[in-house]
Amino acid sequence: MQRWVRPEEFAEYSHHAEQLGFAGVLAGPLVRSSYRAGRLYQQAIARRRTAAPR
Known part of the structure; x- marks a missing residue:
């Protein structure tokens, strides 16, 4: 291991990814790609519904 990533950094990574779209x-x-995949899918669908123009 090269360094320990602080929990705050993961929050920053998450925020940055959301800003990227x-x-x-x-x-x-x-966290791995299948980690809580169902919950993540539902979150993505909900965000797309609120962001979609009507």
Whole structure:
């Protein structure tokens, strides 16, 4: 391990990803691509619905 990433940094990564346009983001030390995938999918769908022009 090169360094320990502080929890605050994961929050920054999450915020940055959302600013880039990612509809759903989970950032943490043990998060993997399938981590809570269902919850992340629902979050992404909800954000797209609120952002979509009508």
